[in-house]
Amino acid sequence: MLATSKSGVVIGIKAFPIDIEVDISPGLPSFNMVGLPEGTVRESRERVRAAIKNCGYPFPTQKITVNLAPADIKKDGTSLDLPIACAILCTADVITQDSLKKYCISGELSLDGTVKPTRGVLPLSLAVRNWGLNGYLLSGHNAPEAAVVKETNVYPVEHLSQIVGFLSGSLDIEPVSVDLDGLFDRQENWVSDFQDVIGQEHAKRALEVAAAGGHNVLMIGPPGSGKTMLAKRIASILPPLTFEESLETTTIYSVAGLLPSEKALISERPFCSPHHTISDAGLIGGGAIPKPGQVSLAHNGVLFLDELPEFKKNVLEGLRQPIEDGRVTISRANITLSFPADFALIAAQNPCPCGHLGDSRNRCSCHPAHIMRYRNRISGPLLDRIDIQIEVPAVPYSELNSARAGEPSSSIRVRVKKARKIQENRFSGLKIHCNSQMSSSDLNSFCTLSQESRVFLETVSKKLSLSARAFHRIIKIARTIADLDGSSDIHQNHIAEAVQYRSLDRAKI
Ligand SMILES: Nc1ncnc2c1ncn2[C@@H]1O[C@H](COP(=O)(O)OP(=O)(O)O)[C@@H](O)[C@H]1O
Ligand SMILES: [Mg+2]
Ligand SMILES: [Zn+2]
CATH class of the missing domain: 3.40.50.300 (P-loop containing nucleotide triphosphate hydrolases)
Structure with a gap:
């Protein structure tokens, strides 16, 4: 008996899809996990077993093998509890494979079957929109965070029994929608x-x-x-x-x-x-x-x-x-x-x-x-x-x-x-998008100095014995000051102000 559920793991800030394959075969009762599970993922066995039993679902009494594919990605964290539990319930015909394979699932399980929030659901939700699935099932606490991605249908679940109900068609769950404009509205209120x-x-x-x-x-x-x-x-x-x-x-x-x-x-x-x-x-x-x-x-x-x-x-x-x-x-x-x-x-x-x-x-x-x-x-x-x-x-x-x-x-x-x-x-x-990022060749293209400001800058740099680097910094800052002034050329007053912002160079004299 074989079942598969879908989830993902986040490495850095990027999400990768993970298939969770569960195989039940004859033999003494055991529960093994392969496919580079790290410590917290290995512990997931105990949480999954207790949650399934405490919710009154049948737990297989044969040899259970869970494979997390692809095997070369390290899996860390607790977010695979829920998809592992769902795949096991699928082998026991509590959930159908057809409905299970349509969703990305993530969430930590507590021993009584409550679904708890996990880290990194936003990058996962961003990735899910490209995986061709019907939606993303996860803890209600995390749901608003995942729902920021408009293209992903995000379904909140609070308990293992709810996800079973949803996937077997007996429970309807509305996708979460967040008011993005409302979230963005508060920007002008500065403390x-x-x-x-x-x-x-x-x-x-x-x-x-x-x-x-x-x-x-x-x-x-x-x-x-x-x-x-x-x-x-x-x-x-x-x-x-x-x-x-x-x-x-x-x-x-x-x-x-x-x-x-x-x-x-x-x-x-x-x-x-x-x-x-x-x-x-x-x-x-x-x-x-x-x-x-x-x-x-x-x-x-x-x-x-x-x-x-x-x-x-x-x-x-x-x-x-x-x-x-x-x-x-x-x-x-x-x-x-x-x-x-x-x-x-x-x-x-x-x-x-x-x-x-x-x-x-x-x-x-x-x-x-x-x-x-x-x-x-x-x-x-x-x-x-x-x-x-x-x-x-x-x-x-x-x-x-x-x-x-x-x-x-x-x-x-x-x-x-x-x-x-x-x-x-x-x-x-x-x-580049702002003046501070200009290289020295950009300075030549974008920072035209008027004749008087060139002479002025040369005089100042001799007087303060500025390094070539400090010289370039001053031109960059002067470029910004000229932009604030709405001036396409850099004038002497812009240079004079820029020199004021090089305290440590000035301190050398
Ligand atoms: N220019 C100022 N205008 C209003 N309050 C000031 C000013 N300078 C200092 N303060 C007061 O002094 C407190 C200490 O300033 P703070 O920013 O912590 O100084 P610093 O970081 O330079 O040690 C501030 O919380 C503020 O109440
Ligand atoms: Mg301070
Ligand atoms: Zn001192």
Whole structure:
């Protein structure tokens, strides 16, 4: 007696179809599983046996062999419990093979037959739409997440008996539908708005430029100067997530098992601020079966690294690949995975170990050698990937009390969106979409400097003895400033402003 059910497993963020074949043959009662089941899948035998018996269905008393095909894909997790149980019930004629083969099934079983949620149902639902099946059966808790994929019919089941009823035709289950427009509607309601930030016009403008051109930012300032406050508000001026971006980000949260139960779709740009004690696996991603790290959870959003010099060296080095490529590759003995990791990096640090260098409120007590060592903890190659470096001095108490509201995020965002549109047109047909991604040859094609601005830039770079790299950064930032200005040429005032955003280069003189 042979039966087959269909399911899938997610590796990285990609789903692969799995056929579950169950064979019942004469012999002493046994229950074997083949086809690379990992620990949690092997334990599934006990859950499946108990759930079937506790629901009052017959459990075969012969030799049961479960094959998970294809055999060369490692299967991990608990999501195969339900399809295994269904295939066994099919061998006992509780369910017909005809109805069973029409659905993708996933879900964890508890011993009383309750169907529990599992990880990664969104990528599976995205894949199911191409598998030519009638639909996807899974736990009701996961159903809204899977139903985000409009083309997949998603049927929620709470209990093993419901899926049996549905597949044998005695129970009708309505497919879940989610209101995608409604889920997307909340994007303008920001908890943190730039209008709460008093003063700091220089920093706010720098962040506007960063958001407009996709530039990374390092803020240097004493404790309490508002660096965290400013960073938290970046997402409120970035252009709204598109539906495609939202699906990408939600997929990562889905495989990490971090999607809040009341949220089927992540509709706002994520803001991730890992503590500086984080490990490289935590930041970049890792584990025996690799899971996405903070850089991927920040995909299409903001990664805020507070106290940048305090992060471990190897952790910071790991950031270079995602900053460069917008994704991370994780290699293990038998598997290489890649997760998207395209984020806006916002870093913050104190100007010195005590934090008060250049602070009008307090005196710095650090030895110059210690200040040097503190600054050198961030490697040149990482610093090179941060276009905008600004000082964020503390706002005087008297000004903080004046309580004059700043410009709201919504109006800054209008300018950012306009500048992004110009860049989209500029780079249409190319692989890049914002100014920060331009290579040096792109700079020649897209950054025309007027005669006066060329002379000005040359004078400035001699005076500050800028490296070729810093020179290029300034042109890139100036390109974004000109875009915000609606100017196709880069003028002297654009260059002059861009130079302001290279604090560390200026500090060399
Ligand atoms: N410019 C500002 N406008 C309004 N509040 C501010 C400003 N700067 C600092 N604050 C207040 O000080 C607190 C500490 O700021 P924070 O962002 O944590 O500083 P930092 O990260 O630089 O140490 C903020 O929560 C905020 O209440
Ligand atoms: Mg802070
Ligand atoms: Zn100090």
